[in-house]
Amino acid sequence: MGIPTGFDTEICVRHHAVRQSILATTGTFLVHLIRLRCGLVSSGIQHVTAIIFCVCGAPEFYQWIRMDNEGTVSLGSALSVSYLSWYAVLVVYTFMMCFADPRSGIVKGAHSPELQSSFLNRLTLWWFNRVPWTGAKRDLEIDDIFELNERSSSKFLSELWESFWEPKRLKYIHDNSIWAKQDPAERTTPVILPSVISSLFMMFRWEFLLASTLKFVSDTMHELLNFISSKNAPFWKGMALSILMFSTSELRSLILNGYFYIMFRMGTKIQTALTGAVYKKTLLLSNSARRDRTVGEIVNLMAIDVERFQMITPQIQQFWSCPYQITFALVYLFLTLGYSAIPGVVIMIIFVPMNIISSMVVRKWQIEQMKLKDERTKMVNEVLNGIKVVKLYAWEVPMEAFIEEIRSKELALIKKSAMVRNILDSFNTASPFLVALFSFGTFVLSNPAHLLTPQIAFVSLALFNQLRSPMTMIALLINQAVQAVVSNKRLKGGYDLKI
Missing domain, CATH: 1.20.58 (Methane Monooxygenase Hydroxylase; Chain G, domain 1)
Incomplete structure (x- = not known):
């Protein structure tokens, strides 16, 4: 042949x-x-x-x-x-490669098998299956739960925190002592307290960057999936696109779950490290400082302020992801509707200053609320410690009235903050609908030749729906960011020289 x-x-x-x-x-x-x-x-x-x-x-x-x-x-x-x-x-x-190579010296049982698992095993969280399977058969007990990995333990995280924080604290003390000895006429701006956030970033920078990469890939894949459309495509191309879309969706799901797993684990580590730092600082307080820092205030620092860092950590990537998703969707809208998408862009721009101004107002109310919370907790702590004297002098009614007055002021601030947040949530949730309304209206009325065909309508509606999630998330991010900023200031205040 x-x-x-x-x-x-x-x-x-x-x-x-x-x-x-x-x-x-x-x-x-x-x-x-x-x-x-x-x-x-x-x-x-x-x-x-x-x-x-x-x-x-x-x-x-x-x-x-x-x-x-x-x-x-x-x-x-x-x-x-x-x-x-x-x-x-x-x-x-x-x-x-679906199986991991055995590591010597590992005791099976209560130890977490995560570190001994393969890449695919970790990606699908297959190593965790033993816990839900056991819980489906009977009630879980303490022995059924895995022990923490060494890098997630309180001892390791506290030492890691000290390695990043202690040099900054000593430098702050040194610089502040030099500033205090200077002549008042020659003094410049006082020395700024070291940053808690920068120390946390240095502790978990590689996990943070890995999660950022996963989030970027996930968002890009999701946006590309929403814009797949073609006219008169052959059957084999349609089948290939269907298989590709299914595979990409599954891959995006795995990547997104891996991102959330890393960020939630990082949030737990941050909570553990900061709680240990606050507790250690509490043990080092002088007698004079203890009169200003009551047990209730310290509990608020560990139970409320530290928890806000833990709550915002899984969502912190949204600060760049939401603008990225919105920009991606708006670019595709321009490709689909042309200049008719300009009204939608204008509406999006209008909402930006509204969110910024409201965040500034809510931040001011949040600071006042936390001061009232500390004052109320301090009064409750004093009443409980001196309950014998309160009973002997029959001071229950005035003490209760005083605490109720503080609580009423605190509730008033909470109501005002909640009202502003609800109004913003309503506008942010309705923004995709307003964008669709004005964009479609401009597209149809601007030129008689413009026909709102099913292809244009469905692709545009998919992009409008894509705008809904990041726009709704923006209000939540602003609220959590304001709370984290206030908590960051309160935690940094705990390291002032006066205490």
């Missing part, structure tokens, strides 16, 4: 591809040995690389089988044997 034109060139290209694949496999094997020597039980980069090689090599594998059936080339040739052997080894290697 004659060889078709260009076949020799194709064989040369395939031979070159086989040699590159063998070199890549050899390099991956060396990296695998190095990883084992470093004590890593699994590698996500290697596993993802192997999966990509398998997926991209599948058409090549099919092409060799098809050429053999057509009699163009024999599977017994050296080139075909090399490629088919390499692909078979690659499939086995990809499967074996």
Whole structure:
């Protein structure tokens, strides 16, 4: 049988591809040995690389089988044997990467299997299945719960916090003592207290950056999925797009769940580190400082202010993700509706200063509310400590009235803050509808030739719905950010020289 034109060139290209694949496999094997020597039980980069090689090599594998059936080339040739052997080894290697290499010296049982799990196991949280399976059969007990990993323990996080915070604190004390000794006429701006947030970022910077990358990929994939549309597409293209959309949606779900897992775990670590720091600072308070810092105020710091850091941590990536999603959706709206999307952009711009101004007002009320909360807690603590004197002098009614008055002022501030937040939530929730109304109205009325076809309407509505989530999240972020700023100021005040 004659060889078709260009076949020799194709064989040369395939031979070159086989040699590159063998070199890549050899390099991956060396990296695998190095990883084992470093004590890593699994590698996500290697596993993802192997999966990509398998997926991209599948058409090549099919092409060799098809050429053999057509009699163009024999599977017994050296080139075909090399490629088919390499692909078979690659499939086995990809499967074996689903399992982690055993780590010596690990005691099974109560210890968490997370660190001994493979990349795929961690990505799907398969290592946690033992707990819900046990809980489905019977009530969970303490022995059924995994112990914390070493890097999540209070001891490790407290020491890590001290390693970042203590140098800044000592530098602050030194600079502040020099500033205090200066002549009042020569003094410049007082020394600023060290930042709690910068210390937390340095502690968890790699986890934060990894979560940022996952969030960016997830948002980009979600936006691209919402804009897939074409006219008169062939059947095979529709099937390919359907499979691609399904695979991308599943992959995005895994990436998004991995992002939330990292951020919620980081939030718990931050809460543990700050609680330990406040408790340690409490033990070092002098007698004079204890008169100003009551037990109730310290409890508020650990139970309320620290918890607000923990609450905002899972959502902190939304500060850049929401503008990114809104920009992405608006760009696609311009591509779909043209200049008719300008009214939607104007509405979005109007809501920005509204949220900023309201956040400033709510922040002022939040500071006053926390002062009243501390005062009320202080009074309750004094009443409980001196309950014998209160009973002897029959001071129950005036004490109760005084505490109720403080509580009434606190509730008034809470009501005003809640009212502002509810109004903003209503506007932010209605903003996608207003954008759709004015954009569609401008599109139809601006030119008689503009027809609101199903393709334009459905694509635009999908983008408008995409705007709903980030716009709703903005109000929540502003509220949490204001609370975190107030709590940050209160926590930093605990490290002032006066205490």
